[in-house]
Amino acid sequence: MQAYLVRRLFESALILLGITLVTFILLYLVPADPARQIAGRSATAETVQNIRDQLGLNDPFFVQYWRYLTALFQGDMGRSYLQRAEVSELIAARLPASLLLMVAAIVTELIFGLTIGIIAALRRNRPADHGLMIFSFVSISAPQFVIGILLLYIFAVKLGWFPIGGYGTFAHVVLPAITLGFLGAGWYSRMMRSSMIDVLGQDFVRTAQAKGLAKGRIILRHVIPNAVLPIIAMIGIDIGLFMSGIVVVESVYGWPGIGQLAWQAIQRVDIPVIMGVTMVSATAIVLGNLLADLVAPMIDPRIKTK
Amino acid sequence: MTGTVLTVRDLSVQVATPSGAKTVLDGLGFDLRAGETLCLAGESGSGKSMTALAIMGLLPKPMCRITGGSVRLGETELVGLSDAAYRKIRTARVAMIFQEPMTSLNPLMTVQQQLTETLLEHEACTRAEAPARALQLLQDVQLTEPERRLKQYPHELSGGMRQRVMIAIALACDPEVLIADEPTTALDVTVQAEILDLIRKLQRDHGTAVLMITHDMGVVAEMADRVVILRHGQEVESAPVHEIFATPRSDYAKELLAAVPRLGTAPPRPEKPGGVPVLEVEDLSVRFDVRGGVLNRVKARVHAVEGVSFRIDAGETLALVGESGCGKSTIGKALLGLVPWDGSVRVMGRQTRGMGPASMKPVRRDIQMVFQDPGASLDSRMTVGDQVAEPLLIHGLASGSELKDRVEHLFRRVGLSPDMMARYPHEFSGGQRQRVNIARALSLSPKLIVADESVSALDVSVQAQVLDLLQEIQDEDGLAFLFISHDMAVVEQVADRIMVMRLGQVVEEGARDAVLKDPRHRYTRRLLSAVPVPDPHRERPERIETETLGSPIWPVGEGPERLKLEEIARHHRVAV
Numbered sequence: 001m002q003a004y005l006v007r008r009l010f011e012s013a014l015i016l017l018g019i020t021l022v023t024f025i026l027l028y029l030v031p032a033d034p035a036r037q038i039a040g041r042s043a044t045a046e047t048v049q050n051i052r053d054q055l056g057l058n059d060p061f062f063v064q065y066w067r068y069l070t071a072l073f074q075g076d077m078g079r080s081y082l083q084r085a086e087v088s089e090l091i092a093a094r095l096p097a098s099l100l101l102m103v104a105a106i107v108t109e110l111i112f113g114l115t116i117g118i119i120a121a122l123r124r125n126r127p128a129d130h131g132l133m134i135f136s137f138v139s140i141s142a143p144q145f146v147i148g149i150l151l152l153y154i155f156a157v158k159l160g161w162f163p164i165g166g167y168g169t170f171a172h173v174v175l176p177a178i179t180l181g182f183l184g185a186g187w188y189s190r191m192m193r194s195s196m197i198d199v200l201g202q203d204f205v206r207t208a209q210a211k212g213l214a215k216g217r218i219i220l221r222h223v224i225p226n227a228v229l230p231i232i233a234m235i236g237i238d239i240g241l242f243m244s245g246i247v248v249v250e251s252v253y254g255w256p257g258i259g260q261l262a263w264q265a266i267q268r269v270d271i272p273v274i275m276g277v278t279m280v281s282a283t284a285i286v287l288g289n290l291l292a293d294l295v296a297p298m299i300d301p302r303i304k305t306k
Numbered sequence: 307m308t309g310t311v312l313t314v315r316d317l318s319v320q321v322a323t324p325s326g327a328k329t330v331l332d333g334l335g336f337d338l339r340a341g342e343t344l345c346l347a348g349e350s351g352s353g354k355s356m357t358a359l360a361i362m363g364l365l366p367k368p369m370c371r372i373t374g375g376s377v378r379l380g381e382t383e384l385v386g387l388s389d390a391a392y393r394k395i396r397t398a399r400v401a402m403i404f405q406e407p408m409t410s411l412n413p414l415m416t417v418q419q420q421l422t423e424t425l426l427e428h429e430a431c432t433r434a435e436a437p438a439r440a441l442q443l444l445q446d447v448q449l450t451e452p453e454r455r456l457k458q459y460p461h462e463l464s465g466g467m468r469q470r471v472m473i474a475i476a477l478a479c480d481p482e483v484l485i486a487d488e489p490t491t492a493l494d495v496t497v498q499a500e501i502l503d504l505i506r507k508l509q510r511d512h513g514t515a516v517l518m519i520t521h522d523m524g525v526v527a528e529m530a531d532r533v534v535i536l537r538h539g540q541e542v543e544s545a546p547v548h549e550i551f552a553t554p555r556s557d558y559a560k561e562l563l564a565a566v567p568r569l570g571t572a573p574p575r576p577e578k579p580g581g582v583p584v585l586e587v588e589d590l591s592v593r594f595d596v597r598g599g600v601l602n603r604v605k606a607r608v609h610a611v612e613g614v615s616f617r618i619d620a621g622e623t624l625a626l627v628g629e630s631g632c633g634k635s636t637i638g639k640a641l642l643g644l645v646p647w648d649g650s651v652r653v654m655g656r657q658t659r660g661m662g663p664a665s666m667k668p669v670r671r672d673i674q675m676v677f678q679d680p681g682a683s684l685d686s687r688m689t690v691g692d693q694v695a696e697p698l699l700i701h702g703l704a705s706g707s708e709l710k711d712r713v714e715h716l717f718r719r720v721g722l723s724p725d726m727m728a729r730y731p732h733e734f735s736g737g738q739r740q741r742v743n744i745a746r747a748l749s750l751s752p753k754l755i756v757a758d759e760s761v762s763a764l765d766v767s768v769q770a771q772v773l774d775l776l777q778e779i780q781d782e783d784g785l786a787f788l789f790i791s792h793d794m795a796v797v798e799q800v801a802d803r804i805m806v807m808r809l810g811q812v813v814e815e816g817a818r819d820a821v822l823k824d825p826r827h828r829y830t831r832r833l834l835s836a837v838p839v840p841d842p843h844r845e846r847p848e849r850i851e852t853e854t855l856g857s858p859i860w861p862v863g864e865g866p867e868r869l870k871l872e873e874i875a876r877h878h879r880v881a882v
Contacts, residue, residue, distance in 0.1 A: 203409040209364055210404075211424045211475065212396035215389075221423070225414050301459040302413055 117192025
């Protein structure tokens with residue numbers, strides 16, 4: 001187990017190293033010039049050139065990359081070009097809000113997705129199943145900003161049940177979490193449905209029936225635990241999906257998370273911040289997958305951590 | 307031993323199909339008396355499993371429904387019983403064990419959980435007594451190390467052990483009737499013998515009535531007091547077991563019994579002049595790495611095949627027998643280069659060791675394989691004609707009208723009509739599909755066919771026809787066969803020589819009659835004594851008791867001790 005964990009952490013570190021390189025190359029190739037952004041429209045070519053020199057943007061690619069990497073290993077993510085603050089401080093200030101939103105969204109999508117999937121499978125090919133599957137189809141297809149604005153309009157503006165935006169209380173979390181989890185709920189309900197149907201046809205379910213067990217017990221004890229197994233691996237992958245959703249959802253609800261930070265940084269070519277946010281998201285995805293792989297053997301005794 | 311516990315009268319079941327309702331059970335009736343064993347025997351599609359599910363009230367809904375008749379358990383009428391009332395009867399009064407022990411237990415629950423759940427549901431004991439009862443049940447089914455087994459999950463147990471757990475669950479509440487649906491079909495023959503013994507013993511001790519469902523007339527002869535033979539959902543014949551075997555009245559029963567291969571009845575093989583060697587294998591070993599640790603290094607190796615040597619001459623059939631996991635299928639795969647191997651394999655004199663895919667291609671023309679599952683080895687989205695033609699195209703041997711002619715010829719050759727070429731696999735029966743597979747294997751005019759359990763999935767009557775076809779092909783073309791099988795009676799029908807394998811090594815080899823009639827190795831004897839014989843008069847031989855087989859997994863650098871074969875008679879060699 002320990003050896004497994006060490007190996008997986010080592011692998012994760014290698015993956016993150018690869019991501020720094022890829023992201024750095026992409027940002028290097030971007031035609032927008034951060035120096036011009038900093039200097040403003042009216043600055044002379046000379047000023048821009050000075051800023052480039054100061055930021056070290058005129059150095060060859062590998063010199064820049066090496067400088068970033070050595071700093072990163074010392075825990076220094078650089079300084080924002082535009083916000084006069086350390087990137088690590090900017091992220092640290094906003095990360096808790098985003099993590100809260102993500103956890104809330106995972107809980108939301110699991111509750112909705114699994115429940116819908118279970119009901120649909122048990123009512124297979126009946127009106128309830130068809131209705132729920134249309135709903136899940138809509139939730140997969142609908143763009144998040146549309147869902148967000150719709151929920152905001154109905155539940156915050158018209159009904160006044162939830163605050164229109166901001167951060168702080170439980171009521172603030174509800175709408176953003178539902179918006180972010182909506183897509184996942186659709187995916188999970190479809191996966192859970194087909195997984196349930198698969199398990200319902202297995203021999204051991206017939207054995208459970210032959211034992212004379214009550215239907216509720218068969219579903220809860222024999223079918224659902226087996227049907228959930230493929231979903232667990234998905235949750236890890238999901239965190240990656242959230243990272244893109246979070247940018248949209250945080251903008252719609254004015255949620256003070258790293259999604260907003262990323263959005264602003266991208267607009268203004270604030271390279272150190274973009275790098276920082278990317279690294280934090282990548283770490284979250286890698287750790288999420290690792291966590292999913294660690295949880296799986298606890299539920300399924302057939303999986304051994306090798 | 308008196309009194310009828312289960313009465314079935316006029317039972318009919320229909321299945322909804324896209325082309326309308328189909329009757330799969332038609333007016334079936336029988337009585338099951340306390341303490342006796344009634345066998346429902348028949349080939350696939352005879353409705354025997356449907357009968358079991360109908361009695362248990364487990365017919366798949368909503369596709370199947372009982373359209374008439376009655377099933378009475380003692381005083382209780384089961385047809386039309388409510389779900390809640392049925393639940394109280396299942397396992398408590400009628401219990402069932404299934405064909406597939408590998409998949410019939412919940413993989414996420416321990417043996418103990420699965421046992422106690424049954425006990426508690428039927429209030430057979432209190433929660434506090436349950437663990438002790440569960441242990442007792444495992445002891446009753448003679449599972450080794452019962453205390454440890456309680457804590458284990460199904461995947462940690464072998465097929466035979468799992469079937470014992472299934473029996474323990476079924477007998478948890480001491481039911482009046484035990485339905486066993488092909489309980490040993492998926493098991494090795496020695497394990498089958500043990501499980502059948504166990505069912506007999508438990509039946510004696512508890513006085514349970516057993517309804518045994520099987521396709522295997524050997525099992526019928528060993529287990530049944532009375533037999534009902536089914537075909538297409540109807541009873542063909544019903545009689546005490548001795549009468550069925552001695553004087554079958556119906557034509558179908560006669561045919562069925564005639565088709566059953568019986569060990570020791572095959573005609574002698576014709577003397578074959580020593581032909582040209584088609585295949586020479588020396589010191590063949592196949593090992594699979596087991597990886598682990600921080601750097602994913604090789605930690606151990608599975609020694610699937612260990613130093614096996616043999617040769618097959620043109621026109622000869624060598625049978626490879628042994629139980630699951632002995633490495634017999636791996637040898638077949640190694641010959642075709644489907645798994646990495648060590649040693650020397652010469653096909654028609656050409657050494658294939660170290661050959662890449664390109665140089666292996668012409669060799670593959672000489673060796674072809676026919677697999678166990680005729681359905682799964684065909685592409686369901688390609689016409690059978692195209693599939694038989696494909697090897698010819700790949701090897702660039704024919705095209706255009708010549709290709710068509712050759713495929714037509716191959717179809718006729720295996721007893722199929724060339725009109726069928728445009729059809730898809732699902733339109734064929736199992737036996738026909740296996741004929742398509744054989745046609746595909748023959749398309750390249752190979753010198754050797756590796757038949758890996760090629761008739762195991764077929765009904766006996768179809769099995770006999772396919773075996774006849776293979777024999778015919780051999781007689782005409784002088785083809786050599788490597789016939790891999792677990793079924794001794796089938797092997798006796800086709801083999802010139804037999805090689806018995808255990809844990810990747812050969813323990814005995816020799817001419818067919820030498821090995822089957824005068825087995826010298828303890829393991830060969832055990833295999834032969836376990837084969838169920840379709841003769842109800844036969845005294846059951848003293849079972850040679852189970853030995854632990856050992857494991858083929860060894861740490862890197864170690865390996866099993868190589869067995870030395872000693873020649874005890876001409877061409878009859880036995881491991882010492």
